[in-house]
Structures are given as structure tokens and as C-alpha cells.
Amino acid sequence: MAQQKSTDVPRPDETGGATFQPKKLYRTEEVLRATGLSRQVLYRYVSLGLITPAEVTETGRRLFAENVFGKLDVIRDLNESGYSLRDIRETFFRRR
Numbered sequence: 503m504a505q506q507k508s509t510d511v512p513r514p515d516e517t518g519g520a521t522f523q524p525k526k527l528y529r530t531e532e533v534l535r536a537t538g539l540s541r542q543v544l545y546r547y548v549s550l551g552l553i554t555p556a557e558v559t560e561t562g563r564r565l566f567a568e569n570v571f572g573k574l575d576v577i578r579d580l581n582e583s584g585y586s587l588r589d590i591r592e593t594f595f596r597r598r
Contacts, residue, residue: 527556527565537574550591552577 534541547553548564553573555564580590 525556525567527567528570530564530566533566533570533574536571539574546587547574547577550587552587552591552594 528536530541530544533539534544537544544553548555553566553570556567556570557565559565577587577590580593581587585593
């Protein structure tokens with residue numbers, strides 16, 4: 503049996519059914535559609551550091567990880583409760 507290199511991705515037959523599942527990245531349009539936010543609001547959150555893209559492509563497209571949806575829910579809830587974006591940002595940075 504050939505020895506598996508550390509760079510090889512495990513195959514189902516070699517790991518007893520376990521497979522590697524890469525995390526899905528969401529395009530800006532997908533995030534906007536799922537959350538109902540405007541592009542301007544989403545980019546404002548990015549510029550304030552409230553959320554960050556997981557990746558930016560060579561063409562400049564922002565790709566977001568799945569955890570962005572939870573963060574956006576928290577931001578929206580806090581903002582609707584009367585917290586300013588500055589207060590929310592300070593809360594996020596304190597949690598890190």
C-alpha cells in the first residue's frame with residue numbers, strides 16, 4: 503500500500519468514510535440576499551471592522567465565511583436595541 507503524503511486529501515475508502523468538507527464561502531450577493539441588508543450597509547460594517555471577509559479574490563470580490571450570518575444577526579439586534587455602531591464595534595473588540 504502506498505504511503506499517503508501529508509498534502510493528500512483523505513479519501514473515503516482510506517478513512518472509514520470520513521471526508522474533508524471545505525468550508526463554504528459566500529459571495530456578497532448571497533449574503534445580501536440572505537440577510538436583506540443593502541450593499542452599502544454591508545460594506546459599512548466591513549469598513550468599521552464589524553465583519554471581515556474570509557477571502558478577497560484576485561478580482562476584488564469579497565467572500566464571507568458562514569459565521570458572518572451570526573455576526574450580522576447580533577449587529578442588527580444590538581443596533582435595533584439602540585446601540586450605536588461605535589458601541590457595537592467596541593463590544594466586539596473587547597470580546598476578542
